[in-house]
Amino acid sequence: MRKKIVAGNWKMNKTLQEGIELAKDLNEKLTADKPNCGVVICTPFIHLASVAGMIDESIMSLGAENCADKEKGAYTGEVSAEMVKSTGAKYVILGHSERRAYYGETAEILKEKVNLALANDLKVIFCIGEVLEEREAGKQNEVVKAQIEGSLFDLTAEQYSNIILAYEPVWAIGTGKTATAEQAEEMHAFIREVIEEKFGKAAAEDTTILYGGSCKPSNAKELFAKPNVDGGLIGGAALKADDFKGIIDAWK
Ligand SMILES: O=C[C@H](O)COP(=O)(O)O
Numbered sequence: 708m709r710k711k712i713v714a715g716n717w718k719m720n721k722t723l724q725e726g727i728e729l730a731k732d733l734n735e736k737l738t739a740d741k742p743n744c745g746v747v748i749c750t751p752f753i754h755l756a757s758v759a760g761m762i763d764e765s766i767m768s769l770g771a772e773n774c775a776d777k778e779k780g781a782y783t784g785e786v787s788a789e790m791v792k793s794t795g796a797k798y799v800i801l802g803h804s805e806r807r808a809y810y811g812e813t814a815e816i817l818k819e820k821v822n823l824a825l826a827n828d829l830k831v832i833f834c835i836g837e838v839l840e841e842r843e844a845g846k847q848n849e850v851v852k853a854q855i856e857g858s859l860f861d862l863t864a865e866q867y868s869n870i871i872l873a874y875e876p877v878w879a880i881g882t883g884k885t886a887t888a889e890q891a892e893e894m895h896a897f898i899r900e901v902i903e904e905k906f907g908k909a910a911a912e913d914t915t916i917l918y919g920g921s922c923k924p925s926n927a928k929e930l931f932a933k934p935n936v937d938g939g940l941i942g943g944a945a946l947k948a949d950d951f952k953g954i955i956d957a958w959k
Pocket residue numbers: 716803875879880881882883919920921922940941942943944
């Protein structure tokens with residue numbers, strides 16, 4: 708049975724103090740009213756060690772938003788998968804469209820990152836999704852399939868079992884324009900077919916596929932009701948404990 712997950716991606720928001728406050732607030736709210744799904748908060752690197760010490764791991768897990776494509780050494784400013792793991796984080800987001808678009812992360816680079824993350828026992832939330840022009844040209848399936856093939860198809864079945872996918876249509880990220888539940892379902896079902904072709908039916912059935920892109924308390928229930936949507940990767944609405952909990956509660 709695949710896992711339902713709501714994951715927050717704080718992106719480049721929150722000072723250390725603000726982040727600690729947010730994690731504390733969320734931890735309290737979820738302790739008082741337990742979630743019906745897995746909860747992950749992915750924070751900037753600087754928050755990881757502090758937040759790791761203050762969350763109840765039986766309720767939520769911690770993740771990073773990125774890691775380096777190199778193991779260690781003279782790579783000024785980079786943070787390795789091993790360093791992420793040493794903070795207590797269990798997850799890492801890789802392949803986010805913002806990393807692909809603004810930091811030139813190619814399928815090859817992402818392949819290195821995925822390998823290093825898995826080698827350090829991190830679970831990977833791997834993001835895929837098309838831009839508006841690609842959707843308008845009807846190329847969304849082709850684009851998403853190529854993203855999956857390009858970075859994940861060399862994994863062994865064992866490695867693949869630690870991958871969570873997040874479909875994030877780029878045109879819906881931070882725009883207030885959510886994909887309809889039908890559009891999300893259609894793509895998630897297609898993604899499952901792509902996974903089945905390579906890793907088999909059981910692996911495809913077991914893959915958690917999250918939807919991301921302007922997901923909020925008001926639309927989460929409708930999205931999560933779709934059979935192939937297993938939760939969300941949340942940006943803006945993860946920055947307030949009440950909003951994030953509102954989305955988590957969509958599973959109730
Ligand atoms: O990683 C999260 C996504 O990019 C979604 O962001 P958003 O909820 O602000 O649209």
